[in-house]
Amino acid sequence: MTPQDSTSTGSVPTTTTPAADVPPPAPEPLADERLAHISATARLMRRPEIGALLAAIVVAIFFWTQNSLFLKLDGIANWTDVASTIGIPAVVVALLMIGGEFDLSAGVMTGSAGLMMGILATEVNMNIWLAIVLTLIAASAVGFMNGYMVMRTKLPSFIVTLATFFILQGVNLGVTKAITQQVSVSGIDTAAGYSSANKIFGGSFWSPHDFRITVLWWIAITIVATWVLARTRVGNWIFGVGGDANAARNVGVPVQRVKIGLFMTTSFVCALTGIMIALRLASTQAGQGVGDEFQFIIAAVVGGCVLTGGFGSAIGASLGALIIGMAFIGIQFSGWNTDWRFLFLGVILLVAVLVNNYIRKRAEGARR
Amino acid sequence: MTETIATNGTPLLEVRNVSKYFGNVVALKDISVGVGAGQVTCVLGDNGAGKSTFIKILSGVYQHDEGELLVDGEETKFSSPREAKERGIATVFQDLATVPLMSIWRNFFLGSEPTKNLGPVRWIDVKQAQSTMVGELRKMGIDVRDPDQPVGTLSGGERQAVAIARAVYFGAKVLILDEPTSALGVKQSGVVLRYVAQARDRGLGVIFITHNPHHAYPVGDRFVVLNRGRLLGDWKKGEISRDELIKMMSGGAELDALEHELGRSLDQPAGS
Numbered sequence: 094m095t096p097q098d099s100t101s102t103g104s105v106p107t108t109t110t111p112a113a114d115v116p117p118p119a120p121e122p123l124a125d126e127r128l129a130h131i132s133a134t135a136r137l138m139r140r141p142e143i144g145a146l147l148a149a150i151v152v153a154i155f156f157w158t159q160n161s162l163f164l165k166l167d168g169i170a171n172w173t174d175v176a177s178t179i180g181i182p183a184v185v186v187a188l189l190m191i192g193g194e195f196d197l198s199a200g201v202m203t204g205s206a207g208l209m210m211g212i213l214a215t216e217v218n219m220n221i222w223l224a225i226v227l228t229l230i231a232a233s234a235v236g237f238m239n240g241y242m243v244m245r246t247k248l249p250s251f252i253v254t255l256a257t258f259f260i261l262q263g264v265n266l267g268v269t270k271a272i273t274q275q276v277s278v279s280g281i282d283t284a285a286g287y288s289s290a291n292k293i294f295g296g297s298f299w300s301p302h303d304f305r306i307t308v309l310w311w312i313a314i315t316i317v318a319t320w321v322l323a324r325t326r327v328g329n330w331i332f333g334v335g336g337d338a339n340a341a342r343n344v345g346v347p348v349q350r351v352k353i354g355l356f357m358t359t360s361f362v363c364a365l366t367g368i369m370i371a372l373r374l375a376s377t378q379a380g381q382g383v384g385d386e387f388q389f390i391i392a393a394v395v396g397g398c399v400l401t402g403g404f405g406s407a408i409g410a411s412l413g414a415l416i417i418g419m420a421f422i423g424i425q426f427s428g429w430n431t432d433w434r435f436l437f438l439g440v441i442l443l444v445a446v447l448v449n450n451y452i453r454k455r456a457e458g459a460r461r
Numbered sequence: 462m463t464e465t466i467a468t469n470g471t472p473l474l475e476v477r478n479v480s481k482y483f484g485n486v487v488a489l490k491d492i493s494v495g496v497g498a499g500q501v502t503c504v505l506g507d508n509g510a511g512k513s514t515f516i517k518i519l520s521g522v523y524q525h526d527e528g529e530l531l532v533d534g535e536e537t538k539f540s541s542p543r544e545a546k547e548r549g550i551a552t553v554f555q556d557l558a559t560v561p562l563m564s565i566w567r568n569f570f571l572g573s574e575p576t577k578n579l580g581p582v583r584w585i586d587v588k589q590a591q592s593t594m595v596g597e598l599r600k601m602g603i604d605v606r607d608p609d610q611p612v613g614t615l616s617g618g619e620r621q622a623v624a625i626a627r628a629v630y631f632g633a634k635v636l637i638l639d640e641p642t643s644a645l646g647v648k649q650s651g652v653v654l655r656y657v658a659q660a661r662d663r664g665l666g667v668i669f670i671t672h673n674p675h676h677a678y679p680v681g682d683r684f685v686v687l688n689r690g691r692l693l694g695d696w697k698k699g700e701i702s703r704d705e706l707i708k709m710m711s712g713g714a715e716l717d718a719l720e721h722e723l724g725r726s727l728d729q730p731a732g733s
Contacts, residue, residue, distance in 0.1 A: 336560035344572035403562040
């Protein structure tokens with residue numbers, strides 16, 4: 094662009110018509126010629142999950158070239174299994190991140206929930222359904238504490254939930270050892286009500302391929318979260334409190350309630366995931382879930398969530414989880430050492446953040 | 462000074478001899494200002510003059526310690542910003558008005574989304590929200606082609622316009638604008654002043670807070686100058702010239718002294 098060009102764009106009239114003397118017949122504004130150029134591509138590029146979608150396709154094709162079984166139904170059943178138990182928490186972690194907060198205790202919460210349910214079922218001989226309900230209530234209480242502390246102290250949620258993370262990790266080990274004299278809880282399948290609970294939370298469907306029932310939960314939670322974000326008042330408020338909490342408060346959004354609700358939802362859904370895993374395995378290790386929170390956050394960020402809040406999507410987080418699942422299983426299918434999967438995770442995260450940043454800047458820049 | 466407004470009927474919003482103290486600091490002392498329907502009252506003052514304390518009393522963030530606050534001639538004390546809003550007093554803060562990453566329509570309806578429902582399930586009526594927003598902005602002379610455009614991609618003036626249009630749509634009778642032009646360039650400031658005039662023509666009372674007399678003068682019906690928490694003067698349009706207003710605002714004599722001082726230092730030879 095020559096200097097003359099830039100000066101001439103600078104003098105382009107503003108979006109408004111000249112002031113009308115008579116207001117009642119509303120002045121018909123001149124069409125803004127700058128807006129005419131938004132292409133369908135730019136519109137698509139504005140979606141937060143577009144980068145994750147492209148990456149998922151590339152990763153799928155890559156592992157398919159390594160082993161054609163990867164895209165057969167049996168293969169798909171394999172990696173959707175892994176992806177689902179990352180994807181279910183990742184979706185709510187994404188909602189929380191869009192709301193401008195973090196939860197580092199999300200991973201260990203899956204372990205705590207499995208242990209609590211297991212101990213209630215095996216040591217207290219409680220019906221498994223009652224154990225599940227009590228566990229979910231306890232998890233919501235932890236989520237409430239997280240949210241309440243963050244709101245009251247105005248400390249970064251990163252710090253508050255880091256503390257929760259270590260507290261839960263300590264409790265998991267300490268309590269489990271004290272009660273079972275082991276570092277695990279096993280024999281959950283002997284509890285009353287196990288078979289019905291396992292059918293709903295831990296079983297499989299589509300018999301020769303054995304897709305996990307968690308995949309259905311994952312899809313359902315993704316759909317609900319997407320709908321909530323895009324079409325409900327609460328969804329609008331989540332974007333608002335994450336984008337600018339003060340502006341949201343000024344227009345009457347109950348910021349505190351929204352954020353505490355998000356923390357509670359996160360803990361609740363993470364606990365549900367932990368229950369699903371524990372039911373399927375019929376046992377839980379005391380160290381279960383530690384470190385998983387980073388996979389949830391990676392999935393959310395790969396899916397287009399911004400660390401500062403106010404931008405992101407639930408479908409994106411699901412696609413991020415899908416990529417992680419494909420990578421974990423794809424590396425096995427390709428016959429490589431599975432130790433490489435963490436390197437893969439790191440690279441995917443870095444690439445995703447760079448690509449998302451680039452896409453977002455372009456999408457916004459194309460419309461100035 | 463209340464009688465100047467009485468000619469336009471009861472002021473929509475008025476303060477009489479209001480004072481505000483923070484401990485032993487006198488933030489505002491004996492301030493009397495009002496605004497009627499279809500009027501623009503400009504509140505001018507330099508930094509530290511008490512403008513923001515004044516806005517916060519009008520918008521319900523602070524309660525005044527002395528004097529009276531009247532809405533439609535009826536004495537009131539706001540306990541919260543929400544209460545002020547319910548009485549039709551909308552405040553548009555300079556930077557805190559909109560969420561940049563959200564689309565225009567989402568911003569417009571944030572906190573007051575129109576919903577449809579099927580039994581207990583409620584959702585936002587997106588079509589209606591979008592068309593209402595486009596229509597309301599059109600009334601202000603802005604053509605929004607794409608309601609999904611993020612507010613952050615709008616210019617500063619247009620962002621203020623979205624906030625003003627929103628306040629008007631949600632039934633504001635009095636619009637308090639906190640330095641709406643201070644971060645804007647010359648042309649964008651002109652755009653915002655046009656919106657102020659449009660809101661006035663639609664029958665709203667506007668309290669326009671600024672430290673720029675050049676922006677206040679063309680649009681104001683009444684000018685109130687604050688200095689160090691006190692009322693320095695109160696003029697109707699035509700009672701004061703633009704130059705006098707500038708002089709009053711910047712503390713008259715102080716400016717003369719500054720001019721003198723700067724002038725002398727410039728006269729000195731560069732070599733010494």
